[in-house]
Amino acid sequence: MRADACRNLDNLLQTGAKVLARDPSASIAHIAAEAGLDRRTVYRRFATREALLLALFEAKLDAAEQVLDEARLTEAPVAVALHRYVEGIVPVSRQWPMEFSSLESPDQGTEDRRQQLRGRIRAFVDRGIDEGFFRADVPREWVRKMLDDLVKLAAHSEPLMDPPKAADLVVEMLLKGAGCRTA
Structure with a gap:
């Protein structure tokens, strides 16, 4: 090209x-x-418009996948991986702000990739709970949803906030609501 x-x-x-x-x-x-x-x-x-949408979501998935790889969710200590993830995903959310719900009929490959990435976040949250980083008495899906929502809030409600500061704030807010009382 x-x-x-x-x-x-x-x-x-x-x-x-x-x-x-x-x-x-x-x-x-x-x-x-x-x-x-x-x-x-x-x-x-x-x-078609749908072909353009698929290209957009593939680009968004590529960027999110890179962030998850670089955060080292399975190897790094939970606190470090969480901060790396948030610091990386905030710019991705800003760069690719569209929602998957705008796809009328996602192709199976795109949907499989999306579910795979969501699974990696779910496994990371499970790891955080199992290691005592997040409270075990809070539903696991709530912790994951809170993480998603806080990232969106930091990325879009505070678009000028630099990613490291956004990560600090998201992690602090997540832990105040879902962190172990001793953490």
């Missing part, structure tokens, strides 16, 4: 993510206009 085509694709995906976060029903023509591209250019690359 030519350098200008790569730049156009990256611009389209970045713009598409932001437009769809504001308006999940936005058309390809609207996204193309926001990206400063002709809609025919977009249609040459993505035959």
Whole structure:
């Protein structure tokens, strides 16, 4: 792919993510206009709106997968892995703010990847509970949901907060609500 085509694709995906976060029903023509591209250019690359959406979610999954790998959720101490994860996932959430619910019919590969990543977070939360980092008397799914919600809050309610500070705040808030009283 030519350098200008790569730049156009990256611009389209970045713009598409932001437009769809504001308006999940936005058309390809609207996204193309926001990206400063002709809609025919977009249609040459993505035959349908759904194809564009799938490309956006694949990019979001790629970025999230990289964050999970770098956080070392299974190897690093829970506190370290948690902070690394939050510090990495906040920028991903800001860069790719659209929600998976905007996909009308996700392909099986995309859905499988999404579930695999969610499973890794679920296993990490289970590890945190088993190691006494999170309270065992709180439903495990609540801890995971609180983590997701706090990340979204830090990423989108405080868009200018730098990721390390956002991670500090998310971890502190998570532990105040779900941390062991001795932690």
